[in-house]
Amino acid sequence: METLHQLLWRHGQFLGQEWTWWSAVGWLGNLIFTTRFFVQWYYTEKRKQVVVPESFWWLSLTGSLMLLAYAIFSPHSLVFIVSYAFAWIPYMRNIVIHRRHALxxxxxxxCSAxxxxxxxxxxxxxxxxxxxxLPG
Ligand SMILES: [Zn+2]
Incomplete structure (x- = not known):
């Protein structure tokens, strides 16, 4: 049975990965991108209806731009770059629509309601x- 230490440290490296500045950006981007689902789920449970809060789009935008940067600056395939190259467009559009609606x-x-x-x-x-x- 492996210990937690053995699971986290493989071949003398954390998670068996070669850690670079860009791989840290990629992992952090992945974490931020995944967090958006929990944020959206939280607001949906709280309101008892499907809600997509503005923070969902900010997390989507930030996470996908970090993953795009990682894809560009790391030796990865073009498929990975293309999958994040245009994702920011609907995220930005939804943020703009959220802002316009709020304004x-x-x-x-x-009564200030x-x-x-x-x-x-x-x-x-x-x-x-x-x-x-005015009526009439
Ligand atoms: Zn009122």
Whole structure:
């Protein structure tokens, strides 16, 4: 039976890997990229509905850019580089949409409740919201 020390240290190297600056970036990128699933799961369980928080996209963007850097600066195949080369596009787009949605939310002048964009009345107190056109 192997000890924990034997499992972690193989051939005199941690995890049997040759450690370089770029392999550390790759492993850290992998960790950050994987963390996003737990963050998304946490928010989904908390809200009791499927939620993709803005932090999910930041973790996706950061992790994939670190993995892309690792793929470019390490002796790896083009397949690995291509798989991360364009991943940042939907991540950035989702971050922009999250930000725009947050900025478009309306604050109720009476009770300060945060109301959805284009809401006509405050859902908390019923006050008419400023952006809504007057009736008639
Ligand atoms: Zn209100």
């Amino acid at each position: 478009a939310q309306l604050a109720c002048p009476s 945060v109301c959805p964009p284009r809401a006509k009345y405050c859902s908390a107190c019923g006050t008419r919201l400023a952006s809504a056109p």
